[in-house]
Amino acid sequence: MKILSYNISWSKQEKIDWLLGQKGIDAFVVPECGNADNIAVPEDYSFFWTGDFDYKGLGVICPDNHKIVLPDWYNENLHYAIPVIFDDEYLLLAVWPTVRKGITSGSYISILLDILEYYKPYINKYKTVVIGDYNVISNPNSFQRKESPKVFTWFEENGLKSAHHTFLHEEIGKESRFTYDHTGKGNCTFFLDYAFTNTEVKDYKLYSWEESNRMSDHLPICVEV
Numbered sequence: 169m170k171i172l173s174y175n176i177s178w179s180k181q182e183k184i185d186w187l188l189g190q191k192g193i194d195a196f197v198v199p200e201c202g203n204a205d206n207i208a209v210p211e212d213y214s215f216f217w218t219g220d221f222d223y224k225g226l227g228v229i230c231p232d233n234h235k236i237v238l239p240d241w242y243n244e245n246l247h248y249a250i251p252v253i254f255d256d257e258y259l260l261l262a263v264w265p266t267v268r269k270g271i272t273s274g275s276y277i278s279i280l281l282d283i284l285e286y287y288k289p290y291i292n293k294y295k296t297v298v299i300g301d302y303n304v305i306s307n308p309n310s311f312q313r314k315e316s317p318k319v320f321t322w323f324e325e326n327g328l329k330s331a332h333h334t335f336l337h338e339e340i341g342k343e344s345r346f347t348y349d350h351t352g353k354g355n356c357t358f359f360l361d362y363a364f365t366n367t368e369v370k371d372y373k374l375y376s377w378e379e380s381n382r383m384s385d386h387l388p389i390c391v392e393v
Contacts, residue, residue, distance in 0.1 A: 177384035201227030259294035
């Protein structure tokens with residue numbers, strides 16, 4: 169099973185079309201995705217979406233070549249997370265923890281931890297991939313340094329490993345490349361996009377700016393399990 173995650177930064181149809189042009193992908197996780205009134209996907213795809221604004225939420229797009237189920241334990245009140253079951257075997261937990269003034273409370277990290285705790289029984293039940301833009305900075309010297317270790321500790325205690333760090337033999341906080349370029353000039357960069365899993369990582373890819381045509385301030389990541 170192959171999953172591609174890409175925060176597309178301002179939802180446009182051309183970005184969705186680029187994503188769907190990537191071959192052999194079983195699921196696309198799309199932070200900053202518009203809803204079904206704002207983007208079009210082919211009829212032979214399933215499209216799940218959650219968000220507070222029609223033009224900017226979390227989307228999951230899947231070609232209909234698997235048995236795909238949105239489970240009845242899906243919690244729409246978590247900002248934002250979408251669980252999708254594939255072939256009664258795999259749980260894709262798409263995440264984009266998002267702070268919304270007047271709607272959410274707490275930080276990106278506390279929101280993500282709430283998501284993980286709620287879905288913990290199902291994460292443990294299935295072969296799981298938790299993937300998306302975590303809004304968690306890996307650098308131990310960042311402003312999140314007091315909170316971010318809580319996320320990585322949670323995954324370790326629950327038997328999930330980072331696909332990037334496992335496959336490329338890198339340490340969290342010491343990545344050779346980043347996934348987010350805040351200014352577009354390479355002078356304010358962070359590692360924010362992750363895939364944690366409790367099953368074997370068969371392949372992993374962090375795309376380049378050239379491959380993704382710099383359509384976003386994030387880079388796509390792709391994991392195969």
